[in-house]
Amino acid sequence: MGNQIAFVSTDKEQLTYLSQQSYFEMMAHDKLFDLSKILEVPTEQNEVMFVRNQSVAKAFVGEKQRRLKRAKKRAEARGEVYNPEYKFEAKDIGYFHSIPVSSKANGQSFLLHIQKLKISML
Incomplete structure (x- = not known):
């Protein structure tokens, strides 16, 4: 990749x-x-498409903790009490590849999640 x-x-x-x-x-x-x-x-081959799927990251514990921490900080900045209501929803993600990359703008590293999708011919 x-x-x-x-x-x-x-x-x-x-x-x-x-x-x-x-x-x-x-x-x-x-x-x-x-x-x-x-x-x-x-x-004679089926068409495929590779897409970036940013929602894959939401399935990982570290990302969930980061999002909760961010939501808490925002709520406190508004003067509200942070009371998260987390409801687990099972979601089938499917197979994906994670590619480590770094931002040229700020130098931060992150994972790029790529999935292969089959395209049905119309």
Whole structure:
């Protein structure tokens, strides 16, 4: 995961034209990245999509504690008594991957939760 980017198009000529742009050729020549062959997507395969699912984090105890602590701080700032009403709701999350990343803006590390979804053809 990561360190890759894919360009997809129904027009192979557009992809060929894109891959021959001077920027891409220069970067490939300087070995800053590689350009792969242009491949056709098999038509007999089911389509899938990878999405970021931020709600996955809510299932972990540490995230729940962080959210409760934040809610308490906000309630106290409003002058209210903090009295959380927590109701457990079972939720099927499914399989996911967690990728450790760090923010370039503030340097904080966090997990990026990615799930693969099957796309039903209409």
